[in-house]
Amino acid sequence: MPTVSDYVPQSDDVAEAVDRALFDRLRLLTPVERLQMAVRATQAVHRLSVAGLRLRFPDADEEELHRRAGALRVGPELMRRVFGEEAEAWLS
Numbered sequence: 001m002p003t004v005s006d007y008v009p010q011s012d013d014v015a016e017a018v019d020r021a022l023f024d025r026l027r028l029l030t031p032v033e034r035l036q037m038a039v040r041a042t043q044a045v046h047r048l049s050v051a052g053l054r055l056r057f058p059d060a061d062e063e064e065l066h067r068r069a070g071a072l073r074v075g076p077e078l079m080r081r082v083f084g085e086e087a088e089a090w091l092s
Contacts, residue, residue: 049073064090 010019029037049069057065071079071090079087 046073 007016007020009016026034046069049072050065053060053065053068053072057068060068067090071087076087076091079091083090
């Protein structure tokens with residue numbers, strides 16, 4: 001009698017063997033290593049966000065670009081609560 005596989009594809013373009021190998025490798029990581037991976041991924045996303053904003057706002061300085069990236073990440077309500085009216089400049 002066939003058994004039901006516990007495999008759930010992570011994407012349509014990755015073979016099951018590759019997915020399983022990746023998860024096997026991830027299981028070997030320590031919690032610190034997993035956290036380091038998450039931090040690096042978060043930093044990469046932030047750099048990509050700032051790079052995209054740099055294209056949209058070529059005259060903005062680094063501080064403005066990072067605040068705009070933060071506004072995208074946390075949303076207008078929190079930006080307004082933290083920065084008050086000053087936040088409006090980064091929400092456009």
